[in-house]
Amino acid sequence: MQALTFQQLTKTYKNGVQALKGIDLAVEEGDFFALLGPNGAGKTTAIGIVTSLVNKSSGKVQVFGHDIDTELAIAKSCIGLVPQEVNFNQFETVTTILLNQAGFYGIPRHVASKRLEKYLTALQLWEKRNAVSRTLSGGMKRRLMIARALMHEPRLLILDEPTAGVDIEVRRTMWTFMRDINAAGTTIILTTHYLEEAENLCRHVAIIDKGRIIENDRMSRVLRKLQTEVFVFNLRNPITAAPVLPGYAVSMPDDHSLEIEVSKDQSLNDIFSQLSASGIEVLSMRNKTNRLEELFMRLVNQKEAAHG
Amino acid sequence: MDKAVESSSLSPSVKEPMLLKTNIVGFNTIVIREFNRIIRIWGQTIVPPAITATLYFVIFGSLIGGRIGDMGGYSYIQYIAPGLIMMSVITNSYGNVVSSFFGAKFGKHIEELLVSPLPSWLIVGGYVMGGITRGIIVGGVVTAITLIFTHMKIHSIGVVISAVLLSSIVFALAGMINAVFAKNFDQISFIPTFVLTPLTYLGGVFYTIKLLPDWAQGISHANPILYMVNAFRFGFLGVSDVNVGLAYTIMIGAAVVLYVSCVWLLHRGVGTRE
Numbered sequence: 001m002q003a004l005t006f007q008q009l010t011k012t013y014k015n016g017v018q019a020l021k022g023i024d025l026a027v028e029e030g031d032f033f034a035l036l037g038p039n040g041a042g043k044t045t046a047i048g049i050v051t052s053l054v055n056k057s058s059g060k061v062q063v064f065g066h067d068i069d070t071e072l073a074i075a076k077s078c079i080g081l082v083p084q085e086v087n088f089n090q091f092e093t094v095t096t097i098l099l100n101q102a103g104f105y106g107i108p109r110h111v112a113s114k115r116l117e118k119y120l121t122a123l124q125l126w127e128k129r130n131a132v133s134r135t136l137s138g139g140m141k142r143r144l145m146i147a148r149a150l151m152h153e154p155r156l157l158i159l160d161e162p163t164a165g166v167d168i169e170v171r172r173t174m175w176t177f178m179r180d181i182n183a184a185g186t187t188i189i190l191t192t193h194y195l196e197e198a199e200n201l202c203r204h205v206a207i208i209d210k211g212r213i214i215e216n217d218r219m220s221r222v223l224r225k226l227q228t229e230v231f232v233f234n235l236r237n238p239i240t241a242a243p244v245l246p247g248y249a250v251s252m253p254d255d256h257s258l259e260i261e262v263s264k265d266q267s268l269n270d271i272f273s274q275l276s277a278s279g280i281e282v283l284s285m286r287n288k289t290n291r292l293e294e295l296f297m298r299l300v301n302q303k304e305a306a307h308g
Numbered sequence: 309m310d311k312a313v314e315s316s317s318l319s320p321s322v323k324e325p326m327l328l329k330t331n332i333v334g335f336n337t338i339v340i341r342e343f344n345r346i347i348r349i350w351g352q353t354i355v356p357p358a359i360t361a362t363l364y365f366v367i368f369g370s371l372i373g374g375r376i377g378d379m380g381g382y383s384y385i386q387y388i389a390p391g392l393i394m395m396s397v398i399t400n401s402y403g404n405v406v407s408s409f410f411g412a413k414f415g416k417h418i419e420e421l422l423v424s425p426l427p428s429w430l431i432v433g434g435y436v437m438g439g440i441t442r443g444i445i446v447g448g449v450v451t452a453i454t455l456i457f458t459h460m461k462i463h464s465i466g467v468v469i470s471a472v473l474l475s476s477i478v479f480a481l482a483g484m485i486n487a488v489f490a491k492n493f494d495q496i497s498f499i500p501t502f503v504l505t506p507l508t509y510l511g512g513v514f515y516t517i518k519l520l521p522d523w524a525q526g527i528s529h530a531n532p533i534l535y536m537v538n539a540f541r542f543g544f545l546g547v548s549d550v551n552v553g554l555a556y557t558i559m560i561g562a563a564v565v566l567y568v569s570c571v572w573l574l575h576r577g578v579g580t581r582e
Contacts, residue, residue: 103337106330
């Protein structure tokens with residue numbers, strides 16, 4: 001079953017900006033789906049339409065088969081939203097915010113109290129349950145919004161940049177939590193500017209740019225489309241000049257490292273052989289940029305070049 | 309993990325009771341949240357109208373009122389008491405919804421309700437109930453203060469209760485419309501200051517309009533608050549400057565028109581959605 005479908009979805013704002021230009025999208029139930037795109041691409045507009053914070057101009061949206069035009073209440077009850085900006089009442093306590101949220105979805109108080117403990121504990125916020133929300137740190141506020149979105153245990157969880165501005169330790173805790181939620185059966189749609197996050201967590205990816213979907217496939221297939229990758233080799237001993245490796249573009253950012261561009265049909269073994277023959281010993285290597293990030297930039301730049 | 313709505317396989321006959329239960333719990337949640345807000349900021353919601361009412365009774369009731377003499381067959385303090393109670397109910401019902409709803413818009417936590425499955429008519433109802441709650445709490449406090457200064461008879465308890473509830477509903481709804489269109493805090497204080505206060509003071513709270521020249525009486529009849537104050541006063545004293553039946557027609561009509569307008573505005577997303 002499909003958790004979410006868009007058919008020819010368009011949105012034109014009153015100021016004439018066409019945020020969505022007829023997008024089609026399907027997210028399978030149980031998927032961990034990345035919706036990526038540069039700022040202003042239309043991601044938040046699309047999410048706003050699904051959650052009814054934005055009125056669509058035309059097209060069709062279904063959540064677990066429920067059309068938002070005809071079965072809005074049922075469709076909404078299937079969705080949990082973690083928005084980009086903090087949007088809880090900053091004068092209320094953590095507990096009050098969560099109990100109210102549960103109430104808005106018809107969850108009785110005794111059930112909500114148990115879930116509150118479960119999610120606050122899992123998100124390491126239990127100690128803060130009686131704190132007024134404005135006193136929480138940025139990372140805690142993000143986690144509180146995740147707990148809030150889960151209070152009615154939605155079938156579809158939409159995370160709009162949930163880890164923005166969060167330190168790496170908290171981010172990794174949140175990744176583990178999101179994986180667990182997804183493994184328990186909740187479909188997750190994630191938007192993020194941390195492409196490493198999307199590559200690590202998501203099984204499918206759609207890239208949206210200027211209101212159109214420019215890529216939509218399995219993450220592994222999308223990554224295979226990357227024709228070349230740049231690897232950084234860290235060297236044991238300093239070198240004075242970049243070696244000449246036939247068939248490869250080599251640059252030397254400093255005297256202890258080399259950057260080598262490798263295309264899909266080339267082999268790393270060959271590079272290591274040539275480096276060894278040149279008397280260069282490699283200590284370690286890594287991708288210069290995240291693979292998805294590299295692909296993302298190329299796709300977006302290609303599109304811009306094509307239009308411009 | 310149990311899901312809120314394993315909905316795709318549900319028949320309409322199963323979905324309806326589920327949504328009904330959601331609506332009941334959701335409505336209660338909004339009302340309890342509004343009540344808790346009123347109590348949490350009691351220094352802003354309950355104390356100021358109590359002090360204002362006390363000052364009115366001291367100055368207009370005891371000090372000046374004694375020199376004015378009878379009005380409408382009652383001592384001046386008895387005559388103005390229902391009007392002062394109604395004035396506090398009106399301003400607080402209005403003030404509660406306008407500040408709570410605009411605050412939710414400003415802080416963006418209105419989105420909690422907008423993304424929820426609760427229908428617009430119920431969200432409006434919840435906020436109105438919050439407005440009524442504050443109106444009744446403040447009205448009760450002002451009534452208690454009134455009883456310190458004078459005794460009050462009740463001509464018709466039914467009229468007292470229905471008039472106060474209808475007035476509270478009308479102004480809670482008016483407050484919501486103000487909040488829907490407001491884009492900043494100036495715009496939520498504009499209407500109370502420049503429209504509501506003059507209408508209240510000129511709505512027969514402190515005098516019978518029979519004291520006015522004919523042309524001024526005619527203008528006064530265009531003021532909806534005149535009907536509310538007089539219906540309420542009729543419930544206590546049995547005297548009114550207007551036809552009580554007409555007053556009810558106006559209050560019920562205004563409540564219906566404003567409720568439909570509020571639901572339509574919220575449903576369309578005016579001031580709340582892109």
